[in-house]
Amino acid sequence: MADTLTLHEDPRSGNCYKIVLTAALLGLPLARRAYDITRGETRTPAFLSQVNANGRIPVLQIGAGEGALYLPESNAACWYLAQGTSLIPAERFAQADCLRWMCFEQYSHEPNIATLRFWLAIIGEANLSPEQLAAIPGKTAGGEAALAVMDKHLEPRTFFCGAAPSLADITLFAYTHVAGEGGFALADYPAVAAWIERVRALPGFVPMD
Amino acid sequence: MADTLTLHEDPRSGNCYKIVLTAALLGLPLARRAYDITRGETRTPAFLSQVNANGRIPVLQIGAGEGALYLPESNAACWYLAQGTSLIPAERFAQADCLRWMCFEQYSHEPNIATLRFWLAIIGEANLSPEQLAAIPGKTAGGEAALAVMDKHLEPRTFFCGAAPSLADITLFAYTHVAGEGGFALADYPAVAAWIERVRALPGFVPMD
Numbered sequence: 001m002a003d004t005l006t007l008h009e010d011p012r013s014g015n016c017y018k019i020v021l022t023a024a025l026l027g028l029p030l031a032r033r034a035y036d037i038t039r040g041e042t043r044t045p046a047f048l049s050q051v052n053a054n055g056r057i058p059v060l061q062i063g064a065g066e067g068a069l070y071l072p073e074s075n076a077a078c079w080y081l082a083q084g085t086s087l088i089p090a091e092r093f094a095q096a097d098c099l100r101w102m103c104f105e106q107y108s109h110e111p112n113i114a115t116l117r118f119w120l121a122i123i124g125e126a127n128l129s130p131e132q133l134a135a136i137p138g139k140t141a142g143g144e145a146a147l148a149v150m151d152k153h154l155e156p157r158t159f160f161c162g163a164a165p166s167l168a169d170i171t172l173f174a175y176t177h178v179a180g181e182g183g184f185a186l187a188d189y190p191a192v193a194a195w196i197e198r199v200r201a202l203p204g205f206v207p208m209d
Numbered sequence: 210m211a212d213t214l215t216l217h218e219d220p221r222s223g224n225c226y227k228i229v230l231t232a233a234l235l236g237l238p239l240a241r242r243a244y245d246i247t248r249g250e251t252r253t254p255a256f257l258s259q260v261n262a263n264g265r266i267p268v269l270q271i272g273a274g275e276g277a278l279y280l281p282e283s284n285a286a287c288w289y290l291a292q293g294t295s296l297i298p299a300e301r302f303a304q305a306d307c308l309r310w311m312c313f314e315q316y317s318h319e320p321n322i323a324t325l326r327f328w329l330a331i332i333g334e335a336n337l338s339p340e341q342l343a344a345i346p347g348k349t350a351g352g353e354a355a356l357a358v359m360d361k362h363l364e365p366r367t368f369f370c371g372a373a374p375s376l377a378d379i380t381l382f383a384y385t386h387v388a389g390e391g392g393f394a395l396a397d398y399p400a401v402a403a404w405i406e407r408v409r410a411l412p413g414f415v416p417m418d
Contacts, residue, residue: 054317054358062302069302073316076309083301092292093271093278099308100285106316107282108263131347134340149263 005081006031006061008051011209012122013037014114014174015074016058021170022078024206026085038122075102078167087167094161101160101168104146105175112143114175116182140183147179147189154191158198165202173199178208214290215240215270217260220418221331222246223323223383224283225267230379231287233415235294247331284311287376296376303370310369310377313355314384321352323384325391349392356388356398363400367407374411382408387417 005023007030009016023030035041035057043055052059052072060077062069071077082088089095116139119128150172153160160168177196179186186193199205214232216239218225232239244250244266252264261268261281269286271278280286291297298304325348328337359381362369369377386405388395395402408414 053361054313054354056317071302071305071309073309073312075312076305079308080301080305083304092289093280095292096280096285096289099288100280100282103282103284103315104263106312107320108265111316111320131343134343138340145263152262 003063004031005029006033006064007077008033008035008042008057008059008061010035010037010042010057013057014117014178014208015110017208018074018171018174019058019060019077019081021174021206022081022087022167025087025165025170025202025204026081027204028081075106075167075171078102078171082167086164087170089161089166098161098166098168102171104149105168105171108142108149109146109172110175112139112146113179113182113184115139116143116184117175117178120183121178121181143179143182143184147176147184147186147192150176151189151191154195159195165199169195169199174208212272213240214238215242215273216286217242217244217251217268217270218266219244219246219251222266223326223387223417224319226417227283227380227383228267228269228286228290229417230383230415231290231296231376234296234374234379234411234413235290236413237290284315284376284380287311287380291376295373296379298370298375307370307375307377311380313358314377314380317351317358318355318381319384321348321355322388322391322393324348325352325393326384326387329392330387330390352388352391352393356385356393356395356401359385360398360400363404368404374408378404378408383417 005028007016007019009032011034020030037057041047042057048055051070054072056072058074058077060071060080062071062080071080079088089098116136119125119132159165160172173196176192186196214237216225216228218241220243229239246266250256251266257264260279263281265281267283267286269280269289271280271289280289288297298307325345328334328341368374369381382405385401395405
């Protein structure tokens with residue numbers, strides 16, 4: 001019998017949605033346990049000692065009870081689920097190139113686009129600190145640069161790593177398709193906008209909550 | 210004949226050193242081409258059109274001439290080099306757990322520890338903008354939190370993913386061993402300090418330039 005899979009998540013988080021979408025596209029059952037990160041529910045002693053000492057979600061739990069394994073970091077959880085499937089290219093360069101776009105997402109895309117969405121659509125501009133308000137122009141420029149890189153790459157391609165979808169598409173889709181909530185105009189990036197519709201049309205696709 | 214490998218790098222960058230160290234531990238010849246990121250040498254039209262549209266180093270070039278392939282993102286380049294070797298665990302959970310620590314490095318460690326090192330040891334505190342100076346306390350706290358997570362994890366372990374070294378160790382070593390240049394006191398993290406010496410003792414180890 002396969003191990004049960006449980007996602008420790010905040011359903012508003014695109015990082016959690018990546019794992020939900022990967023499981024759905026692969027037809028894998030996934031239990032979900034919700035935490036509210038704005039109430040500190042991932043910083044409790046129980047969470048820190050059992051689920052993730054880094055105090056962050058998502059965490060993918062594999063199995064149950066004393067032998068359960070816990071896997072933080074959204075991209076690593078997606079990798080666990082997708083190993084041996086077509087969502088991770090098997091060829092040497094293609095596999096590294098898939099990981100390249102997943103790294104780009106975590107380093108050049110998410111800290112700008114996801115953070116602005118969190119600040120503007122979840123925390124609310126009126127509740128931001130002076131430091132956060134001062135960081136908005138830089139994060140806007142960084143997010144626009146990331147979307148421009150994606151648009152140029154996608155212009156001649158169907159998916160990020162070629163003709164077939166991979167984890168690169170799933171992980172980049174999560175915060176790109178809601179970038180409007182962070183103040184970004186996706187209509188300015190037509191290749192990205194067309195790719196979003198191709199991801200939505202994948203068999204098994206599920207929308208973000 | 211194997212493809213030639215060329216690293217487009219700034220030798221002061223820990224992200225570039227990760228790739229140099231991976232190649233050295235694997236005994237792979239690696240040509241190196243240096244750029245000065247503080248002079249904008251990775252933002253020229255030639256670099257953006259040929260090497261990396263995202264304007265960043267490191268980029269691993271595989272092959273030469275028209276058929277050359279370019280792989281940005283340090284962790285993806287390390288992954289390309291190490292596929293099929295013991296530096297990437299083959300077992301499903303262990304491989305995802307190795308990637309988990311590589312993601313932790315890029316998301317929770319590098320933006321704090323590497324950025325402070327770059328600001329304080331390369332740019333110089335006197336040359337920082339008011340926004341950069343204001344960000345120092347937050348990045349110091351973030352870096353200390355990352356080092357504490359590492360210290361707790363390493364306390365009962367030899368390497369990040371168990372008894373054998375993996376890419377998790379190489380990628381985390383790069384900026385951790387020079388964290389002192391960013392104002393961090395490694396003596397406060399004894400398990401991290403002991404692990405640094407174990408990485409330095411690996412056969413084939415090369416120091417940062």
